[in-house]
Amino acid sequence: MGEHNYLSEFELMILLIVINLGDDAYGVPLTRQLAIERGRDVSVGSVYATLDRLEEKGLIASRLGEATAERGGRAKRYFRVTEQGLRTVQQTRTVLNKLWKSLPSAGEELA
Amino acid sequence: MKPKWLVTLATWILEHLTYGTHKEALVGDLLEELRRGRSTRWYWRQVLSAIGVELSRRPRDYTLTLIFSAAWSTLYPFWWHLIGRNHLPQTLPQRWAALDWPYSGTLALLCGVTPAVTFIWLGLFVYLMSRLGVARELTGSQVLRSLSVSLNVLLVANVAVLKFFANAAIDIRFVPREEFYATFHLNSISVSLVLSLFFAIACALPPVRGRRFDSFAR
Numbered sequence: 504m505g506e507h508n509y510l511s512e513f514e515l516m517i518l519l520i521v522i523n524l525g526d527d528a529y530g531v532p533l534t535r536q537l538a539i540e541r542g543r544d545v546s547v548g549s550v551y552a553t554l555d556r557l558e559e560k561g562l563i564a565s566r567l568g569e570a571t572a573e574r575g576g577r578a579k580r581y582f583r584v585t586e587q588g589l590r591t592v593q594q595t596r597t598v599l600n601k602l603w604k605s606l607p608s609a610g611e612e613l614a
Numbered sequence: 615m616k617p618k619w620l621v622t623l624a625t626w627i628l629e630h631l632t633y634g635t636h637k638e639a640l641v642g643d644l645l646e647e648l649r650r651g652r653s654t655r656w657y658w659r660q661v662l663s664a665i666g667v668e669l670s671r672r673p674r675d676y677t678l679t680l681i682f683s684a685a686w687s688t689l690y691p692f693w694w695h696l697i698g699r700n701h702l703p704q705t706l707p708q709r710w711a712a713l714d715w716p717y718s719g720t721l722a723l724l725c726g727v728t729p730a731v732t733f734i735w736l737g738l739f740v741y742l743m744s745r746l747g748v749a750r751e752l753t754g755s756q757v758l759r760s761l762s763v764s765l766n767v768l769l770v771a772n773v774a775v776l777k778f779f780a781n782a783a784i785d786i787r788f789v790p791r792e793e794f795y796a797t798f799h800l801n802s803i804s805v806s807l808v809l810s811l812f813f814a815i816a817c818a819l820p821p822v823r824g825r826r827f828d829s830f831a832r
């Protein structure tokens with residue numbers, strides 16, 4: 504069996520949002536989008552903890568952006584998904600699709 | 615109108631209690647959201663949550679530090695006998711007490727705190743020596759900051775101990791100087807010494823993360 508980076512639901516959502524945001528993928532839009540998708544407020548700290556973990560796994564990369572007065576002089580950090588990250592997302596989708604297929608439709612008896 | 619000092623305080627706490635690679639970006643994002651209309655309450659909730667996440671991410675690092683601090687604090691009675699007996703003659707505090715205020719009070723305080731402070735600083739250096747690989751990267755200012763943090767935590771913990779005993783059955787005036795740190799204890803582990811050493815080490819040796827600056831080039 505090959506080596507896989509298994510993704511949690513939260514990690515997968517973050518990776519997908521980073522892909523969707525493209526060049527504008529930094530903390531604020533990322534957290535806002537995540538809050539919209541999940542339907543509740545999200546802890547920015549837990550988002551960064553997950554981003555940190557994904558970066559350690561080599562699934563995303565980051566670079567420092569511009570600092571603005573609005574941010575108290577702190578630089579933004581932009582994220583993008585790496586080749587390995589994209590591969591992992593696709594693998595996860597394949598596994599999940601396979602599992603979804605075995606889901607019985609409503610009213611059908613469980614095996 | 616948002617009270618500025620509340621935001622400044624929360625930001626200071628966040629910056630000093632988190633060590634992640636993305637600390638600057640995290641603080642910047644929170645400030646950006648605040649300027650865009652989020653409440654101070656929301657800001658504080660996010661700050662506390664970020665600190666909680668940070669602390670829960672490195673339990674092994676902090677557990678080791680806590681165990682070392684607790685074990686080290688049990689050695690304090692030996693240290694007191696070593697330094698207290700040889701270098702702080704018992705008559706000295708009495709002689710200082712005869713001086714005018716504030717010299718009498720200040721010198722008595724120094725006499726009481728000095729053995730504990732030197733004990734904690736020695737513990738910090740022993741810990742750093744045991745992790746020489748990481749400690750080698752420490753700068754002088756980081757060490758100074760750590761020593762200062764240990765002192766502040768010890769003083770705050772001492773005030774808390776005195777406040778605790780204000781309502782307790784023990785009269786702190788009759789507690790011998792050498793037993794002060796052992797009086798507020800759990801199985802001979804002095805809480806104030808443990809806290810002071812723990813924060814000194816945590817401040818000197820943040821988790822190894824946080825050294826990457828740009829990984830886009832990968």
